Amino acid sequence: MAYRINADDCIACGACEGGCPVSCISEREDSKRVIHESACIDCGACADACPVDCIKSV
Template sequence: MAYRITADDCIACGACEGGCPVSCITEKEDGKRVIDESACIDCGACADACPVSCIHQA
C-alpha cells in the first residue's frame, strides 16, 4: 500500500522529497509534492519527515 500526500494540508516545504530513499516524490507546479505510487516502496520515510503530518498510507 503506497503513501499519498493530502494536497490541501501540504505546505510545500520539500521535507518529504528529501526523506524518500527511492526518489518517488516530485514537485508540482504549485510547489506541493506528489508521490508516484507505483515507485513507492512503503517505507514511511516521507511520512516521518513531514512536519505537518499530511502523508498517509493509501
C-alpha cells in the same frame, strides 16, 4: 500499499522529497509534492519527515 500526500494540508516544504530513499516524490507546478505510487516502496520515510503530518498510507 503506498503513501499519498493530502495536497490541501501540504505546506510545500519539500521535507518529504528529501526523506524519500527511492526518489519517488516530485514537485508539482504549485510547489506542493506528489508521490508516484508505482515507485513507492512503502517505507514511510516521507511521512516521518513531514512536519505537518499530511502524508498517509493508502
